[in-house]
Amino acid sequence: MPRTKAFRREEALDRAMTLFWKKGYHATSMQDLVDGMGINRSSMYDTFGDKHSLFLEALATYKKKFGPSDYYLKFHSAVEGIRTLVDDYIKEIISDSDNKGCFILNCTTEFSDEDKEVNKLLRGNLSDFQKLLTSLIAKGQQQSELNDNKDPEELSDFLIAGLQGMRMIALLVSDSKRLKTIGSNLLQGII
Amino acid sequence: MPRTKAFRREEALDRAMTLFWKKGYHATSMQDLVDGMGINRSSMYDTFGDKHSLFLEALATYKKKFGPSDYYLKFHSAVEGIRTLVDDYIKEIISDSDNKGCFILNCTTEFSDEDKEVNKLLRGNLSDFQKLLTSLIAKGQQQSELNDNKDPEELSDFLIAGLQGMRMIALLVSDSKRLKTIGSNLLQGII
DNA sequence: GATAATCCGGAACAATCGTTCCTTAATATT
DNA sequence: AATATTAAGGAACGATTGTTCCGGATTATC
Numbered sequence: 001m002p003r004t005k006a007f008r009r010e011e012a013l014d015r016a017m018t019l020f021w022k023k024g025y026h027a028t029s030m031q032d033l034v035d036g037m038g039i040n041r042s043s044m045y046d047t048f049g050d051k052h053s054l055f056l057e058a059l060a061t062y063k064k065k066f067g068p069s070d071y072y073l074k075f076h077s078a079v080e081g082i083r084t085l086v087d088d089y090i091k092e093i094i095s096d097s098d099n100k101g102c103f104i105l106n107c108t109t110e111f112s113d114e115d116k117e118v119n120k121l122l123r124g125n126l127s128d129f130q131k132l133l134t135s136l137i138a139k140g141q142q143q144s145e146l147n148d149n150k151d152p153e154e155l156s157d158f159l160i161a162g163l164q165g166m167r168m169i170a171l172l173v174s175d176s177k178r179l180k181t182i183g184s185n186l187l188q189g190i191i
Numbered sequence: 192m193p194r195t196k197a198f199r200r201e202e203a204l205d206r207a208m209t210l211f212w213k214k215g216y217h218a219t220s221m222q223d224l225v226d227g228m229g230i231n232r233s234s235m236y237d238t239f240g241d242k243h244s245l246f247l248e249a250l251a252t253y254k255k256k257f258g259p260s261d262y263y264l265k266f267h268s269a270v271e272g273i274r275t276l277v278d279d280y281i282k283e284i285i286s287d288s289d290n291k292g293c294f295i296l297n298c299t300t301e302f303s304d305e306d307k308e309v310n311k312l313l314r315g316n317l318s319d320f321q322k323l324l325t326s327l328i329a330k331g332q333q334q335s336e337l338n339d340n341k342d343p344e345e346l347s348d349f350l351i352a353g354l355q356g357m358r359m360i361a362l363l364v365s366d367s368k369r370l371k372t373i374g375s376n377l378l379q380g381i382i
Numbered sequence: 383g384a385t386a387a388t389c390c391g392g393a394a395c396a397a398t399c400g401t402t403c404c405t406t407a408a409t410a411t412t
Numbered sequence: 413a414a415t416a417t418t419a420a421g422g423a424a425c426g427a428t429t430g431t432t433c434c435g436g437a438t439t440a441t442c
Binding site for chain 1: 213214215217218289290291292296297299300301303304305310313314317341345346348349351352353354355356357359360362363364369372373376377379380
């Protein structure tokens with residue numbers, strides 16, 4: 001009976017994610033979204049509800065696609081896992097040609113405490129990141145790849161701070177060599 | 192002949208700074224500013240021009256008040272200067288009870304490349320910060336307080352990334368002990 | 383006290399904001 | 413072919429956006 005959907009929900013959501021990612025929540029208008037998502041205004045409201053709901057879905061999509069992944073736990077060497085994670089992080093920054101930055105970090109500054117739902121997602125992402133790195137570092141210490149004179153959790157905090165700060169610097173300075181140097185200094189900090 | 196100003200320009204600008212700092216550029220309306228600055232709408236336009244000009248002044252004010260200061264160069268021990276800088280940074284974060292974060296970092300994510308004037312100010316701030324830390328680290332190496340096996344500039348990048356990332360984390364997690372631990376790990380990274 | 387500069391209150395502007403609604407077109411299932 | 417569901421097009425809503433303008437109140441200087 002029903003007509004098949006003429007647009008793919010997932011694809012439209014992907015485009016919304018990119019728009020919010022690039023311009024932020026407040027600066028992105030529904031008109032921008034209608035234009036950028038390639039679907040009708042009515043379809044947008046029917047499919048995603050209001051602007052805020054659409055934004056939450058877009059942010060959740062980003063977290064799923066670009067957020068912490070268990071992939072890095074699968075390396076035999078924990079240190080190799082961490083090194084790959086840092087390298088991938090830098091690659092992601094370098095390939096961000098239009099300087100969108102990290103959607104999560106963008107939201108962290110845009111919504112201080114004004115939006116509880118957004119805040120919960122952001123804290124969840126940070127928590128996931130911390131758990132991942134803590135596991136990796138603990139594993140590296142058990143394998144004696146890493147010095148075990150420091151708490152894995154505290155080293156994880158240190159590493160996350162460094163990576164996120166690196167992302168911020170990259171928004172103002174595009175010099176891949178400098179990023180790589182920061183990355184290598186961060187790795188030395190946890191060995 | 193002229194009536195004396197009934198409000199102090201500096202004080203009004205200070206309040207505008209706090210408003211933009213807390214909510215960002217796009218989310219702060221002129222009505223918010225009229226209410227928050229405590230002056231009349233007409234006076235606001237007469238004194239500061241349009242919204243964008245007011246914002247630039249507010250941001251410049253922040254940079255002057257909270258940006259990199261040569262104060263830390265005056266310590267006899269460079270390491271003590273750096274340590275004090277890091278401690279002050281952490282104190283500033285902790286005392287930020289309503290989670291405004293860093294105005295500069297907020298702007299870095301809000302304006303990717305859309306505003307050249309803002310971007311110039313942000314890059315200037317980063318550059319000043321780098322020069323300050325590079326001087327401090329170089330001085331520390333000359334005084335043999337620091338190991339000189341690494342380039343001061345690269346250590347400065349490393350330190351800035353860590354400090355800025357710490358600020359981002361603090362927006363989601365309020366735990367001063369964790370911040371201090373990150374700070375001490377950062378200091379160890381440059382020794 | 384007259385003059386001139388400033389501040390204030392508030393109305394008004396066009397433009398845009400997010401959102402809703404109605405009508406028409408299209409198509410997969412019965 | 414009839415039906416039901418979806419997408420599309422577009423007008424319209426009230427609210428808010430940034431900005432301008434005018435009239436009146438205030439006050440330091442002459």
